[in-house]
Amino acid sequence: MLTEMGKLAKKASLTLANLSAETKSAGLLAVAEALKANTDRILAENKKDVDAFLARGGSSAMVDRLTLTKERICDMADGVLKVNALPDPVGEVLGMTKRPNGLVIGTKRVPLGVIGIIYEARPNVTVDAAVLCLKTANACILRGGSEAICSNSVLVDIMNEALTKAGFPEGSLQLVRDTSRETAKELMRLSDYLDVLIPRGGKGLISAVVENASVPVIETGTGNCHIYIEKTADTVMARDILVNAKTSRPSVCNAAESLLIDACIAEATLPMLAEALRPFSVEIRGCEKTCEILPEAKKASDEDFYTEYNDYILSVKVVDGLTEAISHINEHGTGHSEAIVTSDYAAANRFLDEIDAAAVYVNASTRFTDGNEFGYGAEIGISTQKLHARGPMGLTALTSTKHIIYGNGQIR
Numbered sequence: 065m066l067t068e069m070g071k072l073a074k075k076a077s078l079t080l081a082n083l084s085a086e087t088k089s090a091g092l093l094a095v096a097e098a099l100k101a102n103t104d105r106i107l108a109e110n111k112k113d114v115d116a117f118l119a120r121g122g123s124s125a126m127v128d129r130l131t132l133t134k135e136r137i138c139d140m141a142d143g144v145l146k147v148n149a150l151p152d153p154v155g156e157v158l159g160m161t162k163r164p165n166g167l168v169i170g171t172k173r174v175p176l177g178v179i180g181i182i183y184e185a186r187p188n189v190t191v192d193a194a195v196l197c198l199k200t201a202n203a204c205i206l207r208g209g210s211e212a213i214c215s216n217s218v219l220v221d222i223m224n225e226a227l228t229k230a231g232f233p234e235g236s237l238q239l240v241r242d243t244s245r246e247t248a249k250e251l252m253r254l255s256d257y258l259d260v261l262i263p264r265g266g267k268g269l270i271s272a273v274v275e276n277a278s279v280p281v282i283e284t285g286t287g288n289c290h291i292y293i294e295k296t297a298d299t300v301m302a303r304d305i306l307v308n309a310k311t312s313r314p315s316v317c318n319a320a321e322s323l324l325i326d327a328c329i330a331e332a333t334l335p336m337l338a339e340a341l342r343p344f345s346v347e348i349r350g351c352e353k354t355c356e357i358l359p360e361a362k363k364a365s366d367e368d369f370y371t372e373y374n375d376y377i378l379s380v381k382v383v384d385g386l387t388e389a390i391s392h393i394n395e396h397g398t399g400h401s402e403a404i405v406t407s408d409y410a411a412a413n414r415f416l417d418e419i420d421a422a423a424v425y426v427n428a429s430t431r432f433t434d435g436n437e438f439g440y441g442a443e444i445g446i447s448t449q450k451l452h453a454r455g456p457m458g459l460t461a462l463t464s465t466k467h468i469i470y471g472n473g474q475i476r
Contacts, residue, residue, distance in 0.1 A: 065242070066205075066250045070257025072235030073178045073203040079233040080201040081175050085152045087231055092195055094226035096144040099191065102222050103137050109218040110187065117185070117211050123375065129315045130185045130211055140191045147195050147441035153460050154201050157468070168470040173463045175201040177259035180251055181444070182273060184265035185211035190219045192435075192442040193264075194237050198227070200462040203236050205258070207251050209265075210243035217241060252277035262457075264445045267372060282452060284445030287317035287400035288372045289430040292389045292415070294406035295326040299333050301427060302405040303340045309403070309429040311344040315374045317446060318401050318433040322369060322379040324389045330382045331357055346376045353382040369396045386411050390418050397421060399448040401430040422448055422455035 099106070110132040117130055153173045160170035179202045183189045190206060197204035208216040220239040227236060240247055252261060255278045263273040267286045274281055291309055293302045309320035325334060334357045338348060348354070349364040361380065368379040369392070383389045393402050403425035404415040412426040423433040433456060435443025440458025447453045453461035 066240065066247065066254055067257075069205055069235075069238050069240070070178070070254050073205055073238060074257045076233040076235035077175065077177050077201075077203040080198070080203055080236055081154075083201060083232070085154075088152070088199060088201065089148055091227050091230035091232050092144055092148040092199060094230045095191075095195060095223050096141040096148070098222050098226040099137060099141040099144070099219075102218075103134055106132060106137055106215070106218055106222070107134070109214040112214040113185075113187075113212050122211070126185060126211075126315055126374070128313065130187070130215075132187055132215060136188065140188055143192060143436060143442045144195045146436065147199050147459070150199070150441050150459060152199065153463050158465065165474050166472060167474055170468050171465040172468050173460075174466050176462055176464050177202060178257055179204045179444075179462065180207070180254065180258045180261040180279065181205070182207045182248060182251065182261065182263045182265070182269065184209040184269060186264075187212050187215035187219060189264055190216045190239075191223070193262075193444055194220070194223055196442055196444050196459060196462055198232070198236060200459050202462055203238075205238045205240065205251065205254075207240040207248060208243070213241065213243055248272075249276055252279060255279050262445050266374065282445070282447055282457070283449045284447050284457070285317045285400075286372055286398045286448060287319065287430075287446075288321050288370060288396060288398045289318060289401045290322045290324055290393050290397060290403065291320045291430070292324040292383075292393065292402070292404045293326060293329070293333065294386060294389070294404055294408060294411050295328040296407040296411070297326075297329070297405040298407060299329070299336065302333070303337055305403065305405055305427070305429050306337060307340050307344075309431055310341065310346060310378055311376070312429075312431055314376055316431075317372070318430050319374070320378070320403075320430055321371065321373050322381070322396070324381050324383050324392060326389075327353070327382050327384050330354075334358055334380070334382075341378070344376055346378050348378055348380055350380040351382055354380045357382075372398065386414060390415065394418075394420050400446065401425065401433040403428060403430050422446065 156173040158171045162168050181193045258279045261279040262282050263270045348361040349368045350361040355361045399421050401423040402419050402421045435456040443456040
């Protein structure tokens, strides 16, 4: 089955690469309209997924990731329009240089080809990934989690109905509807047809893809993100940033999982921070000093400081200054998003320089690490590696380059 999907996608990619910008734009506009027009149909299928997930005892934080509402569907459609309005990078010539032998050599942006995406229970990824791939003339094969299979299926069906009418080739967008582990592993090894594989999800999924794939992989998503409150911080600002980063959507990869606080202010500030988190029932797992200051805190294990909870749980460590905070983050973080709250300009710049992560913040929530917030319209994922792309991956990250050479008879 996947081999046939791969063949179809490869064939489609060759046609997509030569579609006009106008045809691609017409397809995306049709997708946005179709999503809004089929809201009730989408909600009915999503309800099946949510009901089944709750029946299996799914967590409230993960239910939030799975659930679609009229507002979220409208946001998805608006996201399609934002992507459509962005400049099309495909075909851009990045520069031409004339060599001493008369050859004129340049580079030109081209699609990657066929992109495979394996992801977990977030139906919005289905739309974001599809439109980013199609805007950049890439065919895509999506493989979502079993939790969202009804939602993903209806979304792909609706999008394909719109794309077909707009003149896109068959196979431009496909969904693997068998959500077994066997098909996931088969997709990871579809090297004859996939040009790149992008996993979006938790540590387990990403590790499985990296370990099993024979297709080139772009690692995304795992976010053990930290908020460090430095000794000169405005504590009211720090409180607001922490509450937002931890509680606004704890199940997403840019949510804060760990709080570091300077020992100079910990005794005065931690109780205020804990009080602010209490209405959200956030469980605090702290170091020895944290537990002395906050009797309600649980003792943290070493593993807690490496953990992406995706839940209302926060690890807390009291640190002896900026140097220890930077060292702790670089050891325990996942290279995703890290933030310092400080009034010290020198401390802010040192944090920006020395933290090894895709996004580093001064006095702002890590929740802004997002393609839409960065002006990309949407994102295919947040890359935590350093080759090809890093951070939120928008349209440009879904292109490669080829060299174009003009001559007038040169031989070597």
